[in-house]
Amino acid sequence: MRRSPLPYYNNKIYGVANSQFTPENAAELGAVLGTLVGEGALVTAARDYYPPSRMLKRAFTAGLMSTGASVIDFHSATLPEVSFAVKRFGAKAGVHFSVTPFGDNGIQLRVLDAAGVEISSERLEDILSMLESHHAVRAIPTRIGWVTYAEYIHDVYVSSASGFVDSSPISAKEPLVLVDMNFGPANEVLPNLLSAIGAKFIAVNSSRPPHNVIPRQLPSLRSLRTLGELCRATGATFAVALSSDASHAYFVDDKGRFIDPDRFLALLALMLPQGSRLAITDSASHIVDSIAEKNKLTLIRVKGIAGDIARGVRRLRVNLGATDSGEVVFPQFSLAPDGVLLTAKLLEMLSTEEIRLSTAVDAIPEPPxxxxxxxxxxxxxxxxxxxxxxxxxxxxxxxxxxxxxxxxxxxxxxxxxxxxxxxxxxxxxxxxxxxxxxxxxxxxxxxxxxxx
CATH class of the missing domain: 3.30.310.200 (TATA-Binding Protein)
Known part of the structure; x- marks a missing residue:
């Protein structure tokens, strides 16, 4: 992680709430972004359920308003919804606040561009440089921006996502899925999406985080172990554990086995139609290459993260982008990694092929x-x-x-x-x-x- 006015890693701004990442510098950071997008621009904003995320988003929103930018505030919503909404509403940018995958009490900020893609490291460095030099242009009082609350984004997203999934083979089988929401706002969209496509589900950790739990972005090993036990006990098709912002998804097969993200990438390569184009991060296992060659896919390795893949989607003309961190991008739907949609699309693949997830996993060789x-x-x-x-x-x-x-x-x-x-x-x-x-x-x- 590089040091700056605020630390950042993998194109995300990070800070421990109220020590590194404070309401004061969050407001100033919002003013910097507002200066970049310009007076009168529209920005979408959301956060997870953790109280520090709510605090910092509100401060950031005040900074945006001070420059004359207006905000569509979705309150608690997933990162995929924010990305989807950026293009839906013609916004110039989107922001999402959530807990980090490491440390305690850390909050990360993801900034999306006008295409709904996470901004590049170079763009992020420009923002942090402006923050360090206090470069923000404030609007006159009569031109301060507005905030509009739009909780209906959940319904809009579910309606669009369900139309992106072929639900007929799913509804014919009525598969049972176990879903761990990791105390995140996916509980406001994933159950409705699964119901819309004809799947049954059992949800766990679908509340706001308990007061005695310090949440993290990624699901815990204990949660995955519990999902495995539930899979074996219920005969579920599979189980999925989402990150707190629903950008990542991690799967447990019908035998209760956690699928390592590298093996899941190979699984996607195995199940994609021949002739498809798949973009993956360069850190992914080379077993994906051999599966892609066998399945006659075009495989493209990209240096960086999901945002780097998404930025090159139009140039690469890929059908799917994926990382070995549990992120999958469906470029025909949105340019953000989407664990909610991935869950539905995996159901579609398994139901269409009439194959058990464990059978597909067993077909993937172990890498050296x-x-x-x-x-x-x-x-x-x-x-x-x-x-x-x-x-x-x-x-x-x-x-x-x-x-x-x-x-x-x-x-x-x-x-x-x-x-x-x-x-x-x-x-x-x-x-x-x-x-x-x-x-x-x-x-x-x-x-x-x-x-x-």
Whole structure:
């Protein structure tokens, strides 16, 4: 993570609420964005259920208004809804506040451009440079912007998303799906979408976060383990756990097994029609390449994150964009990663092909991997992941795991809380990969000892 007036990582602004990311600098940041989009421009805004997100969004909205920009405020809504609404309402930008995937009490801000795509790192650096120099142009009092509240975005989104899914094979089978909302606003859209396409569901963690829980963006390993147990007990088609902003989705198959995001990417490549074009991040497993070649897909690797894939969608002309962090972009619908729509589209694929998810997963070979293991309590393992996240500038994250680049090798560090293990590994795609893993293992062992 790079340091600036506010820290940022993977094109997202980050800060601990009320220490790094305060109402004061949130308001000034809003004024900077308002200055960039111009007086009279429209900006869409939403947040997750965590109270600090609400506080900072309101301060940011005040800053936007001070420049003469007007805001359509969706209160609590998912990132996919904000992206969808940017184009729907002709907005110049969109913003979404949510908890971070690392650390406690951290809030992240995602800024979307007029196409609904997360802004580039260069654009983000421009915004932070303007914040540092206090460059904001305020409107005269008579031209201060307005705020319009539009909670109907949930209905508009569900209506459009259900039309993007072929529901006939789904409604014919009435599959049961388990959905973990991770205490996020997906509970206002995903149940309605599943009902609209003819699926049955059981929802968990579909409330606002309890007072004794400090939420994180990604679902916990414990939640995924619980979903696996429920899958086996209920005979569900699959289970899905969403991130708090619904941009990421993580799946458990009908046998109760968590599907690693790399294997899920390979699964998508296996199930896409021949001749499709698939764009993935360069950190993804090379097993996706072999599946894509076998299935006669055009596979394009893109350096960066989901936003980098989305920005090149028109040029790349892809059918699907995906990352190994659990994000999938459907460019014909929207240019933001959308875990809600992905859940419905996976149901469509499985129902159309009349195949069990576990059968498809079992058809994917294991990639060659070199792994070392370290004994560590789960609490120490989480601290290690947080520390690694904070020191890196280019990462891919998943529940209980992080990937980061060392030279030409992507090192993966993951936890097994039940066995009190930390695993350090990499695909053995070059002779130097094993040596890099050994060096990183030694470094992480020292880090774990210092944090224990």
């Amino acid at each position: 991997y070199y792994t070392l293991e370290l004994d560590a309590e789960a609490s120490v393992g989480l601290k290690v992941l947080d520390a690694l996240f904070l020191e890196q500038t280019e990462v891919a994250v998943a529940p209980g795991a992080i990937k980061y680049r060392v030279g030409d090798t992507w090192v993966k560090v993951s936890l097994d809380a039940d066995k009190s293990k930390i695993y350090v590994g990499a695909e053995t795609v070059s002779r130097s990969s094993t040596e890099i893993v050994k060096r990183e293992f030694d470094r992480i062992r020292e880090l774990a000892e210092s944090l224990g």
